[in-house]
Amino acid sequence: MSGLEIENLSMRFDLPNCSSVQALKDVSLHLAEGELLSVLGPSGCGKTTLLNIVAGFLAPTEGQIRLNGHTVTGPAAERGMVFQQGALFEWMNVRENVAFGPRMAGKRERDWAGTVDHLLEVVGLRDFKEKAVYELSGGMQQRVALARCLANDPDVILMDEPLGALDALTREKMQSLVLKLWKETGKTIILITHSVEEALLLGERLLVMAPRPGRIHKEYRLPFADLGVGEDLRTVKKHPEFNKTREEILGMIWDMEEEIMGRTEETQ
Amino acid sequence: MIVLLIYVAIFVASFFLVKLLVHKTTRDFTARKTVTFGDESAVRPNRIASVISVLTIFLLWGAFTGSSWVPGFLHAPGPFVGDATFTYTAEAEGAAPDDATVTVRVFPVGEDVEAPEVDPGAGWAKDDSDSVGAWRSGLIRVDRNDGYGRDEGHTVVAVNGEPIAPGGEVITEFGRVGMSPKGTLNFEPRKGWQMEPIWLPPPEAVLARLKEIAQDGYRDSTLWEHLGWSLFRVIAGFFFGALIGIPLGYAMGLSDWFRGWFDPIVEFMRPVPPLALIPLVIIWAGIGETGKIILLFLAALWIMAIAARSGVSGVKISKVHAAYSLGASKAQIMRHVIVPNSLPEIFTGARVAMGVCWGTVVAAELVAAEKGAGMMIMVASKFQLTDIVIMGIILIGVIGFGIDILMRFAEKALVPWKGRG
Numbered sequence: 250m251s252g253l254e255i256e257n258l259s260m261r262f263d264l265p266n267c268s269s270v271q272a273l274k275d276v277s278l279h280l281a282e283g284e285l286l287s288v289l290g291p292s293g294c295g296k297t298t299l300l301n302i303v304a305g306f307l308a309p310t311e312g313q314i315r316l317n318g319h320t321v322t323g324p325a326a327e328r329g330m331v332f333q334q335g336a337l338f339e340w341m342n343v344r345e346n347v348a349f350g351p352r353m354a355g356k357r358e359r360d361w362a363g364t365v366d367h368l369l370e371v372v373g374l375r376d377f378k379e380k381a382v383y384e385l386s387g388g389m390q391q392r393v394a395l396a397r398c399l400a401n402d403p404d405v406i407l408m409d410e411p412l413g414a415l416d417a418l419t420r421e422k423m424q425s426l427v428l429k430l431w432k433e434t435g436k437t438i439i440l441i442t443h444s445v446e447e448a449l450l451l452g453e454r455l456l457v458m459a460p461r462p463g464r465i466h467k468e469y470r471l472p473f474a475d476l477g478v479g480e481d482l483r484t485v486k487k488h489p490e491f492n493k494t495r496e497e498i499l500g501m502i503w504d505m506e507e508e509i510m511g512r513t514e515e516t517q
Numbered sequence: 518m519i520v521l522l523i524y525v526a527i528f529v530a531s532f533f534l535v536k537l538l539v540h541k542t543t544r545d546f547t548a549r550k551t552v553t554f555g556d557e558s559a560v561r562p563n564r565i566a567s568v569i570s571v572l573t574i575f576l577l578w579g580a581f582t583g584s585s586w587v588p589g590f591l592h593a594p595g596p597f598v599g600d601a602t603f604t605y606t607a608e609a610e611g612a613a614p615d616d617a618t619v620t621v622r623v624f625p626v627g628e629d630v631e632a633p634e635v636d637p638g639a640g641w642a643k644d645d646s647d648s649v650g651a652w653r654s655g656l657i658r659v660d661r662n663d664g665y666g667r668d669e670g671h672t673v674v675a676v677n678g679e680p681i682a683p684g685g686e687v688i689t690e691f692g693r694v695g696m697s698p699k700g701t702l703n704f705e706p707r708k709g710w711q712m713e714p715i716w717l718p719p720p721e722a723v724l725a726r727l728k729e730i731a732q733d734g735y736r737d738s739t740l741w742e743h744l745g746w747s748l749f750r751v752i753a754g755f756f757f758g759a760l761i762g763i764p765l766g767y768a769m770g771l772s773d774w775f776r777g778w779f780d781p782i783v784e785f786m787r788p789v790p791p792l793a794l795i796p797l798v799i800i801w802a803g804i805g806e807t808g809k810i811i812l813l814f815l816a817a818l819w820i821m822a823i824a825a826r827s828g829v830s831g832v833k834i835s836k837v838h839a840a841y842s843l844g845a846s847k848a849q850i851m852r853h854v855i856v857p858n859s860l861p862e863i864f865t866g867a868r869v870a871m872g873v874c875w876g877t878v879v880a881a882e883l884v885a886a887e888k889g890a891g892m893m894i895m896v897a898s899k900f901q902l903t904d905i906v907i908m909g910i911i912l913i914g915v916i917g918f919g920i921d922i923l924m925r926f927a928e929k930a931l932v933p934w935k936g937r938g
Binding site for chain 2: 323328330336
């Protein structure tokens with residue numbers, strides 16, 4: 250079977266005081282090739298844990314993950330990851346950062362130079378190739394991170410709040426860029442975010458997760474990502490369906506937060 | 518005390534003078550800040566103050582040593598030099614009290630001077646003459662040429678008309694005349710406020726000594742050999758310390774077994790000052806080069822190990838994760854992520870280690886060495902060659918400062934990403 254299969258995934262952390270935290274419970278999901286899934290939920294719902302398990306940085310206590318039929322046991326180049334911030338290598342310039350994957354795979358410069366330069370062109374950093382990454386703004390750094398991930402040509406791209414640290418204006422531009430890259434490359438993408446608006450704009454499918462234990466609460470299939478490829482994102486946001494769904498999800502998350510607060514008050 | 522008062526006076530006076538005369542013409546951002554008290558970034562060193570500060574040190578040094586670099590009117594009062602005179606009144610059994618004059622020629626130490634010729638004069642107490650070096654004192658046996666000796670009860674009862682008794686003193690315009698418990702006069706010419714060269718030589722004497730030692734050497738070695746040996750020991754000790762310490766630190770940062778094994782050793786050795794190891798190293802390896810290099814190796818080793826370990830621990834996990842998910846192997850992550858990421862920390866450690874090594878080598882040479890900057894000043898101090906001691910201290914300071922500047926340059930050139938992660 251092709252695509253990404255997540256089967257009955259559970260994750261329990263044992264704490265030093267003999268109690269344990271159920272970060273994920275019985276999460277199952279199938280992601281077809283080329284689908285863009287955004288994951289939303291209050292803090293502590295296990296979004297990042299889920300992403301780390303898919304990336305191979307954590308081994309689940311139960312369940313398994315299969316990509317294109319084979320089981321995931323650790324990190325590999327087929328599953329690229331884009332982090333929120335600070336994952337670029339300051340001792341390399343922009344071009345060396347983007348070429349990191351191919352270079353580590355032992356490819357020669359003439360084999361990767363074309364791809365890398367094309368990607369730098371696509372993310373709008375052609376004139377910044379030779380710059381040190383710490384000389385770039387936060388938005389530009391995230392473009393480098395995106396290009397670096399794409400240069401390795403992974404099957405799945407995992408994004409852990411990649412736009413979370415950017416200002417509102419830059420964020421909007423980057424959202425368009427993510428959509429454009431998704432459409433152009435046809436990659437399977439899982440995007441974790443805190444912003445309901447971003448999840449709606451970018452997610453072809455949207456997963457709302459609930460905490461304690463971390464589980465899938467509700468799933469949506471949304472038209473906005475496809476609309477956003479051709480249209481201005483601000484026009485998409487004016488869509489009546491967009492506002493309706495946003496209010497619904499906000500209410501949902503709000504209720505979850507209230508429930509958590511109530512529960513902690515009870516225990517106190 | 519007077520020096521401190523003058524120093525404070527110059528500090529305050531130059532502050533007001535500079536504020537009055539120099540109006541800041543800078544119109545940069547800081548100049549527009551209204552809140553500067555408490556804003557550390559708005560406090561930048563006033564370079565005029567730095568220049569005045571250095572000049573003041575040399576001015577005070579010159580003024581209180583009678584330096585030829587400082588114009589004469591700025592000199593602190595020097596010691597009295599020339600012919601000093603005072604009169605004494607002597608009594609003896611069966612004779613009327615009689616007065617006589619003593620002429621003392623006070624000369625700069627080092628010159629060959631004879632006591633002045635004086636006419637003995639009238640009366641039974643004859644005029645005397647003697648010579649005393651500046652800053653020194655001398656006994657003057659005024660009874661030697663008098664008509665009555667001590668056997669006849671010769672006693673001095675007054676100096677310049679002021680009564681004096683054994684253990685007492687009279688201050689004259691040329692200096693102090695004291696009387697020993699046995700009744701002998703003791704003349705101590707006025708010393709003034711200047712320092713004697715054996716305590717503090719004037720700056721030009723230090724410079725002259727520097728030229729002399731640079732040309733002729735000291736204790737069978739040239740100045741460059743002394744300094745070169747000290748530097749060689751530091752570099753050799755630091756090199757071996759880094760050679761072992763950095764891999765050790767990496768191993769401690771990457772493996773739980775290594776960390777567990779070496780943690781107690783490193784944590785115990787770190788607070789032991791290298792100076793405390795000198796006696797043991799001398800017992801084990803003697804005072805030769807091996808001992809010195811072992812000592813400096815030990816001084817640098819722990820610093821470098823701890824720097825490398827914290828460099829590894831400081832790597833952001835997202836960088837390592839990113840490298841893994843881009844398909845890098847463990848060796849590639851070591852080479853392309855962990856090592857470059859730890860370089861800033863290692864450079865900081867290297868700067869500290871170089872400073873510690875330089876201090877330790879001087880101390881080790883003070884204890885025992887045949888060549889070296891520390892040995893030079895130690896031997897010179899035994900002969901009270903204060904000018905060599907001061908010259909040595911200045912050179913040690915300049916070299917230590919130079920090492921630090923070089924390390925900073927190297928750091929800027931090799932790890933430009935420091936602090937930008």
